[in-house]
Amino acid sequence: MSKDWPLWEIFIRGQHGLSHRHVGSLHAPDAQMAVNHARDVYTRRNEGVSIWVVPSDAITATAPDNKGPLFDPSNSKIYRHPTFFNIPDEVGSM
Numbered sequence: 407m408s409k410d411w412p413l414w415e416i417f418i419r420g421q422h423g424l425s426h427r428h429v430g431s432l433h434a435p436d437a438q439m440a441v442n443h444a445r446d447v448y449t450r451r452n453e454g455v456s457i458w459v460v461p462s463d464a465i466t467a468t469a470p471d472n473k474g475p476l477f478d479p480s481n482s483k484i485y486r487h488p489t490f491f492n493i494p495d496e497v498g499s500m
Contacts, residue, residue, distance in 0.1 A: 414440040415465060417458040418448055426458050434459075 411433040417426035429448045434440035440459040448454065468476055 411435050413462040414444075414459045415462050416440070416444045416448055417460070418444070418454040419456040420453055421455055426456065431462065437461075 412435075413431055414434055414437075415431050416429050418429045419426045432440065432443050432447060434443050437459055441457055444457050444459055445454075449457070
């Protein structure tokens with residue numbers, strides 16, 4: 407068994423937020439300890455309402471160098487871009 411604790415990625419949902427936001431990483435022996443450490447490190451001012459911890463090795467990411475080949479196909483689908491209608495000022499931000 408390794409003596410090194412695994413790395414966990416920490417996501418916090420703020421008091422007024424609708425989604426979780428990546429706030430950092432930490433090492434912990436298990437998920438519950440990662441939640442406890444994340445609470446102590448990232449929510450010291452009572453700003454969070456929910457914490458997610460994800461093992462770093464469970465995250466699959468794309469490389470920035472693959473941006474072109476990965477996202478270019480969506481550029482040909484103009485119906486996906488919100489340019490065909492006007493949003494009333496009363497709506498605010500979407």
